Amino acid sequence: MQSSNAPRGAGDGPERPAGNQDDRGAPSRDVTYEDPWYDPLAAGWGELDGTGLPTPAVPAARGESGPVAVPARDVYVEVQRSAAFQEVRGSYRRFVVPGAVGFLVWYVGYVVTATTAPGLMARPVAGAVNVGMVAGLGQFLTTFLLTWAYARHARLRRDRAALELRWDTQELARGARGGAP
Known part of the structure; x- marks a missing residue:
């Protein structure tokens, strides 16, 4: 063909x-x-x-004649130093750091328990289902729950502030290039 x-x-x-x-x-x-x-x-x-x-x-957009002497880097440095940016980053860190640490402790605890206490993991819970199977399925469950909680937190606490910050950044960058507001 x-x-x-x-x-x-x-x-x-x-x-x-x-x-x-x-x-x-x-x-x-x-x-x-x-x-x-x-x-x-x-x-x-x-x-x-x-x-x-x-x-x-x-x-060139909006009748701009070309690049101006003000580098965009200065705009982004100014935004990074702003209180709004620091609040968005702080909100992100306040959720992600404890969530990641908690999940890693849970995962390493599961692996260490499976290797050091096989008798505990082999203890039957219901029929052929043992503690190891329940803990392994719990790993999947906590992964999905943590993903859902992260998406919810981002939607409720950070997305709107990050979007407003993005619009402000674009306006500052447009002003630095000499465009119309």
Whole structure:
């Protein structure tokens, strides 16, 4: 099967007429693509501005003339030092650090108990189900519960503040570039 990006006139594909065998193997000079979504002008190839130079890949927004002397790094340093950013990071750390430590203690405790006290882990709970199986399934359960709790905490406590911080950062960066607010 032939690729849809293969140039026409370059080979033995089904798009070649059966009776036209005289230029077999000679590639065509005008290469066109079968891909209906391929548009070199939309991709930014071959376009020239009024001076004969290639146009920039991303046109300036809102009438901006080009880059300004204020680096974006200064904007992000300012945001990082802000109280809003510190609150978002603090909220993240107040949840993640205890959650990660608690889960790791639970996991290492399970592994250590399984290796040092096999008699305890083999103790039957109900029928063929023993303590080791219940603790192993508890590992999966706590993973799902911790994931749910993290998503809930992020949604209720951090997402809105982080989104507002992102908008503020974009406004500051736009102002640093000299754009309209």
